[in-house]
Amino acid sequence: MLLFIGKVSILFIIYVMAVRLLGKSALAQLTAHDFGALFFIAYLLFGSxxxxxxLQAIIGGATILLLYLAITKLTLWNKLNKYLIGEPTFFIKHGKIMSHNLKKSRYTLSELMSIIRTNGYFDINDVDYALLEPNGEISVLPKKDKGFITPSHLDLNIDDNGLPIVVIVEGEIQRHNLKSINKNEDWLINELDSLGYSQLNKIFLATVRDKDLLLKVYTEH
Structure with a gap:
């Protein structure tokens, strides 16, 4: 049994190291060859x-769980964090493309341009910073004069009306969500009646904002 536990532990650690070596791009993009590499590494290692x-299946699962928890704990230690999780990598810094970092991270310029466009910027000259995060996502910060205009830029005071909480889905009252805004079914029924909705089965979706308690009802068309 100890031999089995040792084998599971070693292969799991090798797999984690292999995924780490594949780079952050493999975790984020998961292209056909990324998926193939991850799948076959897992198959070849754990297939053995x-x-x-x-009993062995349970022990094997418990071993991997304990190793996972141990690695998670180690990532909290700053000295090991950069080796286990990694550090952000600049792709664009002060408006300049870091081509060396692109090659090192196995990203093409076309892929970077595509991700910048999905962030709403169609001209790379509008971007001040672009970073590849440890989880594989890319964060984009525009130049000061190219960012989206927000109410604060115009010195406007916008009231925060709260988050819409779903209280009815396809005619079913979501009691737990009602409780989260300190309301009950009687309150909801009264509010619906005041808006002219007497039959729950005709309501497809209903939401209540958690601050001003504004009720919105959506019916099927």
């Missing part, structure tokens, strides 16, 4: 493990 019975 022979599990005899339910």
């Amino acid at each position: 493990i022979e599990v005899n019975g339910m």
Whole structure:
């Protein structure tokens, strides 16, 4: 049994290291070759493990869980964090493309341009910073004169009316959500009656804002 636990532990650590070596782009983009690499590495490594019975399966699963928790704990230690998780990588810094970092991270300029466009910027000259985060996502910060205009830029005071909470889905009252805004079914029924909705089964969706308690009702068309 100790041999089995040791084998599972070693192969799991090798797999984690292999995924880490594939780079952050493999986790974010998961192209056909990224998926193929991840799948076949897992298949070849763990396919060699022979599990005899339910007991070994449970022990193997528990071993991987404990290793996962141990690695998660180690990531909280700053000295190991950059090795286990990684650090942000600049793709654009002060408006300049860091071509060396692109090649190092196995990103093409076309891929970077595509991601910048999905962030709403169609001209790379509008971007001041672009960073590849440890989880594989790319954060984009525009230049000061190219960012989106917000109410604060215009010195406008906009009231925060709260988050819409779903209280009815396809005629079913969501009691837990009602409780989260300190309301009950009687209150909801009264509010619906005041808006002219007497039959729950005709309501497709209803939401209540958690601050001003504004009720909005949507019916099927």
